[in-house]
Amino acid sequence: MSDHKYHFDVKMSCSGCSNAVNRVLNKLDGVKNVDISLEKQTVDVVTSNALGYDTVLQTISKTGKQVIGGNVVE
Amino acid sequence: MSDHKYHFDVKMSCSGCSNAVNRVLNKLDGVKNVDISLEKQTVDVVTSNALGYDTVLQTISKTGKQVIGGNVVE
Numbered sequence: 253m254s255d256h257k258y259h260f261d262v263k264m265s266c267s268g269c270s271n272a273v274n275r276v277l278n279k280l281d282g283v284k285n286v287d288i289s290l291e292k293q294t295v296d297v298v299t300s301n302a303l304g305y306d307t308v309l310q311t312i313s314k315t316g317k318q319v320i321g322g323n324v325v326e
Numbered sequence: 327m328s329d330h331k332y333h334f335d336v337k338m339s340c341s342g343c344s345n346a347v348n349r350v351l352n353k354l355d356g357v358k359n360v361d362i363s364l365e366k367q368t369v370d371v372v373t374s375n376a377l378g379y380d381t382v383l384q385t386i387s388k389t390g391k392q393v394i395g396g397n398v399v400e
Contacts, residue, residue: 265342272343272390314388316346 255284257325258305260295263318264288273315280311293320329358331399332382334369337392338362347389354385367394 264270270290277286277295282303287296297308305324312319338344344364351360351369356377361370371382379398386393 263342266340268337268339268343268391269346272346275390276388311388314350314385316349316389317342 254301254326256299256301256303256305258297258299258308258322259325260297260309260312260322261293261320262295262312263320264290264293266290269317273312273317276311276315277308280308283308296325328375328400330373330375330377330379332371332373332379332396333399334371334383334386334396335367335394336369336386337394338364338367340364343391347386347391350385350389351382354382357382370399 262273267290270288273295274286274288277283277297282300283297284300285298295312309322336347341364344362347369348360348362351357351371356374357371358374359372383396
């Protein structure tokens, strides 16, 4: 069972925004690593095999931030 | 059946933060009005009778913003 990597492009305008996304993702079961760049407007998430892309996307959407795009990296 | 008014103190550092909170609350069934002040760090919500305080609080929490306090106004 291997990990997944998911990439998202998310509109974040300040460190308060990116911290909020970071906070909710780190609370999500199965998340192993979160790498957020405010400059690049990107959110990269490594998860255990059991945590699917849609669940991560939904969790980010619930922050109220606009998700411009996303994809499964591996 | 009368409306409810709920007040929350929420840490929001930019208009991106307050817009995110506004967005999720306006998507929530039963929300009639949302009044957010970035300056005062406040979120005031008017809901129909059916929408309880805890549900609104939970929705705000899922944005990843830190809720400092909250109360039922009426």
